[in-house]
Amino acid sequence: MSKARKDFTQEQETKIIKGNVSAAYAAKSARVQVIGAYPITPQTTVVEKLSEFVDSGSMPGTQYIKVESEHSAMASMVGASMTGTRTFTATSGQGLFYMNEMLHWATGTRLPIVTAIASRGPAPPWNIWADFTDVISQRDTGWMCSFCATHQEIYDEILMSYKVCEDYEILLPKFVAYGGFILSHTSKPVIIEDQEAVDNYLPPLPDEKGWPHIFMDPERPMMFGNLIMPSGFYSEFRLKIHDAHMKAKEKIKNAAKEFEKSFGRNYGNGLTQQYKMNDAEVGMLIYGDLALQMEEAVDLVREEGYKVGMVKLRYFRPFPVEDIINIAKSVKVLGVMDRATAFGSPTGGPVSSEVKTAIEGVEKTAKILPMIGGLGGREVTLEQQTEQLKILIKMNETGDAPGDLFHGTLWHGKLEVE
């Protein structure tokens, strides 16, 4: 970069900021070059903050496309990424659904686009509060997907995501999801890292040549996305996408390890993060902001002498099958709490269905209790979470699942209706 050009500057500082602002700071720290975004509650303050950064000159050289829809937001990200720039956008619920076609395009083109999702419940009826059905329902788009439990984790996870997505053996897009309002609109202290330290962790990619597999470069005229006959390599390209997901697990672990070395914050092995699981007899697998409060519930129940623990599921895609098997082998009963629905699936909850598949055929694994709660942002209290743990304890003691299951799943905290 020539000296006359302005550069990004940031000293390490702790700011008391909303989760959405934390996401915007992460995009800035990552030196994102093109942003294309469209507002939707509860994501709006991400795009507002980025607009402020770009317009005030603190992201020099960054182009911000104020598109007219989410379909265009993701299309513009696809265009910008394939041209060889680091890209970022954010959305929620309906906006994510509207993007769907372009999400597949991003994966098929193998573009490392990172997208923050302030998750909200799908309409109708209108709902704007925490519910991960939005992001989880994009399961088969081929996007990687992780959840955050804290404001700091949003910032950290976005940085780690670029590291994983842009690895030349991976080259996949990724969602970084966090509960709408619960994290997006509350304020907490977040450490924004020194620019040079971030640059060391995450070198500004791609270089002038662009990504290794795609470039809109007149010196190397190429054509992308052609029609391919069934006898062509279509299946093989698909297989490679799945392969990249499988390879990403090691990369995610390494990214988390390196992150801890650089910035001192630990996120388990990157895929999952355990809390007091060492001697636990029963455990709860949980994701997103609910995991934060669950730590406290674990502490409370442990004070009563019960050996309980918690596993925070960080990654949904790729799904950490190996971790899940080990966890299921280490406890006798494992609750799986979904703040999301998967209608008509084996359990009605997306993650619990996946967990059951993951441990299928493995001997001596825990009994699984699928649970659903907190849908559409419904409050889940600490008391409810301790109660959930006690249900698991009772199940371990009696050997019986609770009686009030709905097709095998405990819908906890639901209102009594006729």
Place this chain on the structure above:
Amino acid sequence: MVTIKQALDDEIACKEWFLPGNSCCAGCGLEIALRWAMKALGPNTALVTPASCLNVVIGLWPKTAPNFPFTNMAFAAGASAATGISEAYKAKAYRFPGKVWEKMTTLVFAGDGGTTDIGIQALSGAAERNSNIIYTCYDNEAYMNTGIQRSSSTPHGAKTTTTVFGKERFKKNLPAILAAHEIPYVATCSISEPLDIYEKYKKAKDIEGCKYIHILAPCPPGWNYPSEDTVELARLAVKTGVWPLYEIENGILTLHKKSKSLVDPSKRAPLVDYLSRQKRFSNISEQALIKLQERIAHDWDNIKAKLRAQEK
């Protein structure tokens, strides 16, 4: 006006950028449009094509006909993906100054369906933002890729597989809609006037902001006529006044010399000359014909009114 001699002096124009071996039908109007647009723009051009005939004829994997960066794109995403590309070039030019990135043109070639129907939202967005792209609608007046279904650009009276007895509604006037966005450049072209295509793209290349060029591109299987008639039909569309050739530069409308005299209705060739050579109009009723004629007169009245207002 560019002369043939001037075009021949242009080394880039003498080259082919959309290469032979593509799989366009014989007599395809779209192919002529793209070849001439590229002769004007040259190799420092990135082309985006949403779902359409062009997505297919451009080459089946791994064959490719364009000799410049090209990407296929989702049907509704022509203008928005192109905006992403064009903004990415700006970002690259900032980080790597003094290189080719500063000189890139981002071009869209979309069908009439991709433009007047499913892509109109993204196009309107790009126009309102004044994104730095050249957006082309190559207009074959139906969804050809999927088997000749009607689009908003299909003219009144034309048969398609979803307007079996002829289309009820009139053709949507996209150039007028784009002009209403007050973008710096809007133009219409016909593949019967390749030098006009060449000249308009040359001009568009040097204008910053959103440029819209709408090219009438006859299609033998879609319009149901012998493939050797493509250029003649495009010429007749101009002569009859069905397809006025003009440009609107910063709001100022100028007619092409082949259209100028048609302000006078008596100078227009009879509409049947154009319609009778296409089987898509073979069952057109007397009534539909009158309505079409009235519509053409109405469109020309609007052009006249605009020219008169400019003179003042």
